[in-house]
Amino acid sequence: MKPPTRLGALFFMNVEPIKALIQQNNSFVLTTHVNPDGDGLGCELALARVLRKLGKHATIINHSETPEQYLWLDPAKEILHFSPEQHTELLSRADVIVVLDTNHPDRLRSMKDALLNSNAVKAVIDHHLDADSFAQHYLINDDATSTGEIVYHLILSLDNALIDKEIARCLYTAIMTDTGSFRFPRTDPETHHIVAHLLECGADPTEIFSNVYEQWSSGRMRLLGEVLDSMKLAYDGKLAYVVCTRNMFEATGTTEVETDNFTSYPMSVRGVVVGMLINEMPNGVKISFRSKGEIPINKLANEFGGGGHLNAAGARIYNISLDDALRAVIEKAKKYVNAK
Ligand SMILES: [Mn+2]
Known part of the structure; x- marks a missing residue:
């Protein structure tokens, strides 16, 4: 199938340096951030297939095991779980290491040292702001809904006949998950042009949605029940937050990974402009922030040492009780809630 002819700003990204890197080298290691999501995993699998x-030669190695939700995306089980003994050598021998969907080596956790110590050329393909300077090449566009959109353009620039059904499925998964199923603010005509092309190349939207979103464990559903029960409003109903305690995880046999997307519930309440999910961790809390419109919620996250996008961000606070963290975060949220 021919790619779409009408393309927006992303089309003008300078993919040439990374394209040349791919053309001129032979062995590649691909990786993504801790707790990988559909975007990180979809991009790794799509790009690895293209490289082959x-x-x-392409190998995918991640710090985290692939979450259960995405195992179907990797039927051949080609994604390796990093072990320093087994894979440090591979990272040091690779020509190129491509870091996808993050631009901070810290987010590669146990792989960070092996990456930084490797003589491989490092390339970052990502859609987040404030990149760390550790790589020789950066292909970053924070207008992109997902790294998937950027990888799509990169693949087209290499050869537009490369996108087969498997690659289309991986990229569709990346874009669908990072756009909240095509509804987050950066979703634009270009996003739909891209996914239209991916459908033409064989991606099946019904199958992909069902694989990603209709496979909940009963424990996760019970966890959601408790989380919804915890919802509280503040500041005349403009702020809504939910809490996940260690007890809730234990009682439902779930883990923090299963709170993915729970922020959408506080955000669904009429009148709410800022939403938060606070996960109690063994050593502190992890907070996911969401906002509507122009409220820069990444700045609120930043006040707690975190970061992210205008409307979606996160932070971790260590060595603090859940109650103290809640008090501090709600207090600091005040000026954002009331911002225009
Ligand atoms: Mn992403």
């Missing part, structure tokens, strides 16, 4: 089609 081009006759290159």
